[in-house]
Amino acid sequence: MIIIGELINSTRKAIKKAIDEQDVAYIQELAKKQEEAGADFIDVNAGAYVHDEAKHLVWLVEKVQEVVSKPLALDSPDPKALEAALKVHEGVPMINSISLEKERYGQVVPLVKESGSQVVALCMSDEGMPETAEDRVEVAKKLLADLDKDGVDLTKVFLDPLIKPVSVNGEYGPQALEAIEMIKNLESGAHITSGLSNISFGLPNRALLNQTFIVLAMGRGMDSAIVDPLDKKKMSLVKAAEVILNLDPYAMNYLKAMRAGKLI
Amino acid sequence: MIIIGELINSTRKAIKKAIDEQDVAYIQELAKKQEEAGADFIDVNAGAYVHDEAKHLVWLVEKVQEVVSKPLALDSPDPKALEAALKVHEGVPMINSISLEKERYGQVVPLVKESGSQVVALCMSDEGMPETAEDRVEVAKKLLADLDKDGVDLTKVFLDPLIKPVSVNGEYGPQALEAIEMIKNLESGAHITSGLSNISFGLPNRALLNQTFIVLAMGRGMDSAIVDPLDKKKMSLVKAAEVILNLDPYAMNYLKAMRAGKLI
Numbered sequence: 463m464i465i466i467g468e469l470i471n472s473t474r475k476a477i478k479k480a481i482d483e484q485d486v487a488y489i490q491e492l493a494k495k496q497e498e499a500g501a502d503f504i505d506v507n508a509g510a511y512v513h514d515e516a517k518h519l520v521w522l523v524e525k526v527q528e529v530v531s532k533p534l535a536l537d538s539p540d541p542k543a544l545e546a547a548l549k550v551h552e553g554v555p556m557i558n559s560i561s562l563e564k565e566r567y568g569q570v571v572p573l574v575k576e577s578g579s580q581v582v583a584l585c586m587s588d589e590g591m592p593e594t595a596e597d598r599v600e601v602a603k604k605l606l607a608d609l610d611k612d613g614v615d616l617t618k619v620f621l622d623p624l625i626k627p628v629s630v631n632g633e634y635g636p637q638a639l640e641a642i643e644m645i646k647n648l649e650s651g652a653h654i655t656s657g658l659s660n661i662s663f664g665l666p667n668r669a670l671l672n673q674t675f676i677v678l679a680m681g682r683g684m685d686s687a688i689v690d691p692l693d694k695k696k697m698s699l700v701k702a703a704e705v706i707l708n709l710d711p712y713a714m715n716y717l718k719a720m721r722a723g724k725l726i
Numbered sequence: 727m728i729i730i731g732e733l734i735n736s737t738r739k740a741i742k743k744a745i746d747e748q749d750v751a752y753i754q755e756l757a758k759k760q761e762e763a764g765a766d767f768i769d770v771n772a773g774a775y776v777h778d779e780a781k782h783l784v785w786l787v788e789k790v791q792e793v794v795s796k797p798l799a800l801d802s803p804d805p806k807a808l809e810a811a812l813k814v815h816e817g818v819p820m821i822n823s824i825s826l827e828k829e830r831y832g833q834v835v836p837l838v839k840e841s842g843s844q845v846v847a848l849c850m851s852d853e854g855m856p857e858t859a860e861d862r863v864e865v866a867k868k869l870l871a872d873l874d875k876d877g878v879d880l881t882k883v884f885l886d887p888l889i890k891p892v893s894v895n896g897e898y899g900p901q902a903l904e905a906i907e908m909i910k911n912l913e914s915g916a917h918i919t920s921g922l923s924n925i926s927f928g929l930p931n932r933a934l935l936n937q938t939f940i941v942l943a944m945g946r947g948m949d950s951a952i953v954d955p956l957d958k959k960k961m962s963l964v965k966a967a968e969v970i971l972n973l974d975p976y977a978m979n980y981l982k983a984m985r986a987g988k989l990i
Binding site for chain 2 (some may be wrong): 464665674699716
């Protein structure tokens, strides 16, 4: 599993406050903790700053890269903010995200190509959020075709089927899993990721539902997730699922995590 | 999920000791705890008593039924022990288990019919343990055909695909999940159950692997499990998986379990 650590996001109150106060230590500590917990990418989001997102995103990139060796996921729909962040990011980051929406796609894909970045591609078009699993797969197919045509290496693409809350409609759970399996069966070489905590919106004990969903989604072919890596139980379940799904030969990573005291 | 509580099993040291000492309080406490934790059947096994299994199984049935209202799973391959236990069991129990092995099938199926019991049917024949998912499904099909021919209501049958440890062969995990999905797709009306803790044999933190496997197996159609229901985290994950798989409309059971402090 490719884990994208989601915690440094300015829409979260504590992060907004830390950025406001230029509290470097707080941000860096959270970055280090996520890396230590197993994040493969550290997401950075300055979207709460509508008028000077680029400036704050650049600051986050610089401060976080001072203390972690893992690449960052530059989390913004804004080409200007992404362009500025790409200039200061050392190494190859992830761009989070593009979609099939024409304006966004047209402005961000050139940045993806130029930087050789990994990229999260949301299964969403100008027609809005897709409703059924089939709708999602149609958007995924178009995204893959367009990205391939535009010269993007599909193995760097992370398709996000867009998860909706089961509290709104009970069928959203099965539909999300179905979409993941159908996208997996396209055998495009692209990864499947998801900001999966939406699944539990509106219900109590969201952590439990998120833990359960990540296991179910892995069972259908999801190989990445945008999550809180400090949830030790969730990360333990991910490691165990990798063993059961035969994605961790000889349980090497599982046993290593066990010895490091990371499995609960 | 139909939960079969596995703890009152004489092959476990503490249980053997309690039976040896006729420690009624210990056995009854364990029965009550399993029912309280959500077991739908309480398994009772006296298999450690080779020469007088029937006597001890009858004792277990009588003592356990004094304190629980849920039916028991009479856990024995021995027709004599089952027959004796059926005589004293009040209400309709589960028989655990038959298989396609001729002798066992021939002697136990009449008891199933006569008593109207639910029955666990192991996907195993006189040719031994099946190897691949396809082999399991072939045995499952024969079992279903024979049971149907012999007048057993298939909705009372719990097919057990027989789980093998991933520590022995990494493919046993994916194969087990594949077998579950294939059996589910037979749409026979039969349930799918499993003594799932075999999956983790030989690896550390077995509880974690068992928790993960039950979620993955539910994702592929397993609707029952023979487990330790006192593992509160496992039972929480089961409740959450029922919500995500839309098996718990409006999350009614989930919210009820939440209010009862059962979700961790």
